[in-house]
Amino acid sequence: MEINLISDTVTKPSPGMLKAMMTAKVGDDVFKADPSVNALEEKVATLFGMEAALFFPSGTMTNQTAIKLHTNPGDQLICDKYAHVYNYEGGGVSFNSGVSCKLVDGERGMMKASQVEAAINPPDFYHSPLTSLVCIENTTNKGGGACWDFEELIAIRKVCDAYGLGYHLDGARLWNALVAKGEDPKTYGALFDTISVCLSKGLGCPVGSVLVGKKKYLDNALRIRKILGGGMRQAGFLAAAGIYALDHQFERLAEDHLKAIELGKQLEKLSFVKKVEPIETNIIIFEINEEKWTTDEFLEALSKKNIQIIGMGQGKLRMVTHMDYTGDMHTHTLKIIASLEGL
Template sequence: MKYVDLRSDTVTHPTAAMRKAMYEAEVGDDVYQEDPTISRLEALGAQLTGKEAGLFMTSGTMGNQIAAMVHTKKSDEIICEAESHIYYFEVAGLACLSGAQARPLVGDKGILNADQIRGAIRGIDIHVPDTGLICLENTHNRAGGTCYTKEGLAAIREVATAHHIPIHMDGARIFNAAVAQGVPVDELTCYADSVQFCLSKGLGAPVGSLLVGKREFIEKARRFRKMLGGGLRQAGVLAAAGILALTDMVDRLGEDHDNARILGLGLADLGLKIDVSTIQTNIIMVDVTATGKTAKVLVDEFKTNGIKVNAFGEYKIRMVTHYGVTREDIDYVIGVTARIVKG
């Protein structure tokens, strides 16, 4: 059976051009920094985001955690949003790897503001931890793909600078945020000291993320990457797909956003509860309480009809549009949902 897979944009498959580039990639030993394709990818990622240097990571989680390890010391506190990926989905890595404590703040649809962050920064007191890092997720996964604006980021940067605190941006889907707002990506990344972004989600590469920042930061990150087992050898076969992800796949993200909005509005018309203001990129959060069925039951019903979705709570389902999901697929999902709801 062919499925419409809306579980995540991590399920994308590499394009034919990516597969060819991977086959033909020039490679070397990247631990010795001798892989020319990795070097080209890292330089391209740094250039696009306005940073001095980049470092290939096997995953976004590795990039986030290594950034925290570089920026902080043990017993520091990291300000983040209460349902941010680095806090919610990374296996308590901040506590385990950095020895840092998270300070989760509840954002407005996942987005923190400068006043919130200013109020959470610790003062000088032997009883409390030092605020060592501010982490922002752009776009915010669990909030439904919501975006930080340039204005919001600029205000947070001002607070961070005044208190000498670095900012790390979990930009797993930062290119979605840039396309949605019609701005070059470096107009969003310029407010962060370090940025992690994924190549393997909507951009379609099979594996990998990049961590970018100042050259000195990246060299420290390289050491931690080796410690965590992330030093790769002939990794140019992966980097070749990543280069095409950044050169060929960014502009098409708008198609995913359009499909997400059509899907979200279609499901809302069926009586499902959706905050349509959060459909800014490619993620839709659907409250299915009105169906009288749990998310787990509905996940099974969708799968029986050739649709894969994820439960994100007892009565909440997440759907994610991506490369490989067509407008016809969206119409099919709306039609199946109508039959399930009318049940």
Template sequence: MIDLRSDTVTKPTEKMLEAMFQAKVGDDVYKEDATINLLEERIADMFGMEQALFFPTGTMANQTAIKLHTQPGDQVICDKDAHIYHYEGGGASFNSGVSCKLVHGDKGMFASGQVIEAINPPDFYHSPLTALVEVENTANRGGGSCWDFEELKKIRAICDQNHLGFHLDGARLWNALIAKNESPKQYGQLFDTISVCLSKGLGCPVGSVLVGKKELMKNAMRIRKILGGGMRQVGYLGAAGLYALDNHVERLKEDHQRAKEIEMALNKLDMVKLVTPVETNIVIFELNQKEDEKTFLNHLQENKIVLSGMGNGKLRIVTHLDYTQEMHERFLEVLSKLSAY
């Protein structure tokens, strides 16, 4: 089976499993898990941030960040395609009592001028108080698109001028760093909080980390506990994260190259209406007709290939650690034969 639904479908490599089995563990609720402590310290240092905290999921990390930045009744500015709005179960409203002010950006990214327009006047008590700006890099529904760092700097300045928090959902930030040749410390200097995922491009079985300024992060563990995220001997998962940071970051270039080659193959098919320009490991595309979609998906399933439907006629392919060169060549071969349909 060639599974291209998501980069979350990967399984630990043998060497990652070896590192996990050898982990030194303790009770993390007491902050006595040496491996998790090491992982948190390492990622905090990578970003030049003061504190980091391990989470079982990226959603929990994002929800904790929102709670740290806001009070019930506040409003969060984010893109209309943001993960925190579409894919976190309404958690922003349920957990933090906040609403989202949706910005109509391009491929999941918006301009600094749109942020200015979205801020509610703080003295106008009829509207929610704007408290936080949230961005997602890479932007999932934008086809794995990468933010322009200069635009992010402009948004940071607006946040400072208006006393707003600035949070980065960096679930696939590792991909953006490789694609744009940027560094974690650049982002650490810009954002108040950043969540990074270990179980997508880096191939870990579980885990995300939230990093941030000490003043903000002092209540992060309490909120994680409230959300049910207290863990015990979690260092086995922390060891996977440490191994991935050493071995699975640079190889993301392979995922990006294969995604680019898939984009080129799709663009040769008459049944394909358009393909969102590929920057990282996500390929989003549309077919001309619904009838084409049925033919397309049936043909892939016959060849034991699966991918994701995103609704509104859009399909998604995600390359990842377990998608080998042999699988890639097979997939390209299958796509080439679709021109006959």
């Protein structure tokens, strides 16, 4: 039994999703003539109560497009030190937009409104970069799938309004936060200028992300997507997967969250596990006492049992549950983790 807990991006399309893909009506999306892509974009825009949406090949491209929409070269954005746009997008902020990042020392990837306000450069002080954008990530990847307090997001919106800043949400795993907290997507649509959501993580699609926002932003996003090479032709085969996932594979995210909590509890029983971060959604981040095991030895011990997880550096390890991680796999993994105590 091969068990892959490296990420929730390792899933394969379900039989229902494959059928939807193979029977999709398609056209040339570069000419905005693909009916399935158009239907997906309309569906996601309606879900968030926003004016428009645009389908992209990747979440990185949606974020990079949003950053370019809200900034000019030489500007600066504010984000948490754990933010995906800073840590995991290949330096695209500077490469694509000529923008720097002001990093905030938040808690598990989440900042306070007071910290955001303190990070804003004086707009009339031309020696420092002009602050023009605040980027939020929900759930936080490096923060262990943590979900933001919505009231704090509202407080940050007020700061953005007071200083004339753009407000972008990297919602790669926003679906998980919505399910975990029982939130309405429209409340996010009313708060942010732009939101990126990923279809190929918890929802189980093979490819794709969507950028949603006000029409004035999305009209320009189409041009930026072209510049970045994100125009796809008969992309409706992929968009059909997204439509199917939203209709059939959204609410089941709660199952992934429950399995993650159970894995965390099993890890906490091990004497050599130093810390397990709080678990709210489908990500488990933990540290081991390297006097007993090195992280490489721990990874190797699981690998020998055909269980793949990932090291994040600095002694941290990560597991991510997903729709292809079955009940039988879960029971087996819990037993294997328990057996490590005696090694």
